[in-house]
Amino acid sequence: MLELTGPTLPRRSRAVALLATSAALTATLLGAASGTALADPTAAKAPAKAAAPDISLANVKAHLSQLQSIASANGGNRAHGRSGYKASIDYVKGKLDAAGFTTTVQQFTSGGSTGYNLVADWPGGDAGHVLFAGAHLDSVSAGPGINDNGSGSAAILETALTVAREGYKPSKHLRFAWWGAEELGMVGSRYYVNNLPAAERSKIDGYLNFDMLASPNPGYFVYDDDPALEGVFKNWFAAKNISTEIETEGDGRSDHAPFKSAGIRVGGLFSGAETRKSSAQAQKWGGTAGQAFDRCYHSSCDTTSNINDTALDLNSDAIAYAVWTLSGGTTEPGGTTFENTTDVAIPDAGAPVESSIAVTGRTGNAPSALKVGVDIKHTWRGDLVVDLVGPSGRAYRLKSSNGSDSADNVIETFTVDASGETANGTWKLRVQDIGAQDTGYIDSWKLTF
Ligand code: DTR
Ligand code: ZN
Ligand code: ZN
Ligand code: CA
Numbered sequence: 001m002l003e004l005t006g007p008t009l010p011r012r013s014r015a016v017a018l019l020a021t022s023a024a025l026t027a028t029l030l031g032a033a034s035g036t037a038l039a040d041p042t043a044a045k046a047p048a049k050a051a052a053p054d055i056s057l058a059n060v061k062a063h064l065s066q067l068q069s070i071a072s073a074n075g076g077n078r079a080h081g082r083s084g085y086k087a088s089i090d091y092v093k094g095k096l097d098a099a100g101f102t103t104t105v106q107q108f109t110s111g112g113s114t115g116y117n118l119v120a121d122w123p124g125g126d127a128g129h130v131l132f133a134g135a136h137l138d139s140v141s142a143g144p145g146i147n148d149n150g151s152g153s154a155a156i157l158e159t160a161l162t163v164a165r166e167g168y169k170p171s172k173h174l175r176f177a178w179w180g181a182e183e184l185g186m187v188g189s190r191y192y193v194n195n196l197p198a199a200e201r202s203k204i205d206g207y208l209n210f211d212m213l214a215s216p217n218p219g220y221f222v223y224d225d226d227p228a229l230e231g232v233f234k235n236w237f238a239a240k241n242i243s244t245e246i247e248t249e250g251d252g253r254s255d256h257a258p259f260k261s262a263g264i265r266v267g268g269l270f271s272g273a274e275t276r277k278s279s280a281q282a283q284k285w286g287g288t289a290g291q292a293f294d295r296c297y298h299s300s301c302d303t304t305s306n307i308n309d310t311a312l313d314l315n316s317d318a319i320a321y322a323v324w325t326l327s328g329g330t331t332e333p334g335g336t337t338f339e340n341t342t343d344v345a346i347p348d349a350g351a352p353v354e355s356s357i358a359v360t361g362r363t364g365n366a367p368s369a370l371k372v373g374v375d376i377k378h379t380w381r382g383d384l385v386v387d388l389v390g391p392s393g394r395a396y397r398l399k400s401s402n403g404s405d406s407a408d409n410v411i412e413t414f415t416v417d418a419s420g421e422t423a424n425g426t427w428k429l430r431v432q433d434i435g436a437q438d439t440g441y442i443d444s445w446k447l448t449f
Contacts, residue, residue, distance in 0.1 A: 186258055213269060336448070373447075384399060
């Protein structure tokens with residue numbers, strides 16, 4: 001630790017003799033759960049429950065654009081047994097693998113063609129209690145199936161990617177699935193359930209199904225198969241003053257059916273298909289009475305133009321709320337900490353200095369709410385400019401200079417959207433003193449994922 005020596009001088013003229021130690025870099029991985037000695041006593045506190053994040057509509061629509069492109073490049077559809085379906089599986093799998101999910105592709109045969117289910121597990125959580133969210137990825141052969149069911153597939157994909165980006169640590173184990181051959185009669189999901197050992201089925205606390213979430217003339221329907229799961233969704237919409245109706249026509253008409261038949265609690269959301277919107281429904285939801293919720297249902301016009309953004313956005317956020325609420329986890333602010341406690345002298349009105357932390361052992365990108373704990377001792381903090389530099393070399397401004405801020409020290413935790421950075425790599429704290437007189441040093445700093 002630095003020893004501050006020298007005469008006591010007026011603030012601005014104080015010259016501080018700094019004895020830099022040469023302590024080795026101590027990038028320490030501290031896990032709050034590990035019970036090891038923690039550099040930051042606050043990390044030992046029970047982490048706060050994580051509030052569900054907003055799901056980016058832009059990101060969900062970007063997935064839909066990809067699915068549209070896939071259909072356009074493969075005969076205009078993404079149907080079971082066609083090249084467009086396997087290309088859809090490959091797209092979704094690629095995103096999940098890059099984000100750190102454990103993915104499995106389960107093959108089955110239907111109608112003489114090979115079908116594929118994609119199952120993605122988020123590492124961690126209580127393996128004895130699984131929260132499961134699914135959507136069928138196949139379209140009919142008549143069209144690209146962007147609402148039916150690119151919408152459900154893209155919404156749970158972006159929810160899964162948000163889990164990874166947030167570094168979410170659920171109490172329960174999270175599983176997501178994209179089913180094949182639903183349009184042939186829930187063939188893929190039934191194959192999955194029928195081949196799941198009873199002991200594994202009993203671990204599934206609930207299965208949430210999302211089939212058609214963005215119908216152009218949307219309704220807001222909630223599956224009523226399980227009162228508790230129904231209540232989670234109804235409460236979320238009620239908090240936004242959006243009335244919902246129970247989904248009455250769907251029994252047996254989508255991938256929740258095989259799970260329900262196996263005695264597993266099911267829930268889900270639906271924005272409507274070929275049925276016409278009533279006047280009363282149009283009164284409360286807007287849209288056009290007497291017109292089908294989705295006039296392009298199972299048609300070639302079920303393209304990216306067949307999407308209601310508001311319904312897609314609301315249903316995607318409702319999914320995130322249900323996943324976070326039902327999995328009872330945290331985005332632990334003190335979960336995994338990397339720290340450097342080596343003192344680094346900051347030259348007075350001089351060149352910037354840097355302190356590095358090598359992050360290892362993580363997967364995917366850094367979170368959108370990366371915590372950066374800074375402890376800089378200084379006698380006039382307004383002189384200081386402080387940046388976080390990610391492994392890419394991009395600088396993220398934490399603190400700018402302020403000539404009138406004469407207070408001592410910068411001891412603060414900053415929150416940075418570092419989701420554009422890989423988590424693993426060398427991170428740096430860059431500090432520059434741009435004002436003459438008054439000096440100090442980096443005492444320690446840390447990153448919490
Ligand atoms: N069978 C679904 C569409 C569908 C129709 N009614 C419901 C009710 C609940 C979920 C889905 C549906 C399909 O064509 O994929
Ligand atoms: Zn369909
Ligand atoms: Zn469908
Ligand atoms: Ca200075």
